Amino acid sequence: MLPTSRQILFAISSICFALIAVALYLQHIEQMQPCPLCVIQRYMFLAVGVASLVSAISGKIREGTVLALMAALGGLYAVGKHLYVIANPGFSCGIDPMETFLNKIPTAEYLPWLFRADGLCAGATDSVLGLAIPQWSALWFVILSVLLVFVLVRKAR
Incomplete structure (x- = not known):
């Protein structure tokens, strides 16, 4: 039996929050400072x-899923640029x-431990389980x- 759309959305939400927790672990415990593109990916x-999460709780599956998909595609764009920067050492997005x-965004000013960009994009080459953080x-x-x-697609049927 396949999981319901709400169950999938709850799982997606949990995965995203777990990934943010991993990013914070790498930043604060492993001292891997996030670059601007890393911070955009966090957002x-x-x-x-x-x-x-809101979609699953509210029952507005289509609307929330479309918003989540737009954010995921934005994240793919940001990580694509990040991988380009790593592959082309002369190109930088550092300071x-x-x-x-x-x-200067209020979230970075009020939550610098989560949203402050202090690293260099080209420096994000440390590997975790064989892949660099941007590859993950x-x-x-x-x-x-x-x-x-x-x-x-499933909901459209």
Whole structure:
């Protein structure tokens, strides 16, 4: 028996919040400082998680799933750029206007332990279980996008 759309959305939400917890562990325990693109990915994982959770709780499956999918696709774009930066060492997004802008957003000012960008994008090459952090992020955004599309297609029937 297949899980219901609400169960899938609760699972997606849990996965997103767990990924944020892993990011915080890597930042605060392993001293891996997030770069601007990492922080954007955090925002996207949170958006997917919150939209999925609200959708599952409220019963507005289609609306919440579409919002979550848009955030997941935004995350895929951000991680795609991040992987491009890593693959092209001369290209950087380090200390630049994007970092300054991100660090001035109220969430970064009030929750710097979660949203402050202090690292260099090109430096995110440390591997965890064989993949760099941006590669893991890309994998999870793909998985979440596929699950969200499944919920949308399934609900449309």
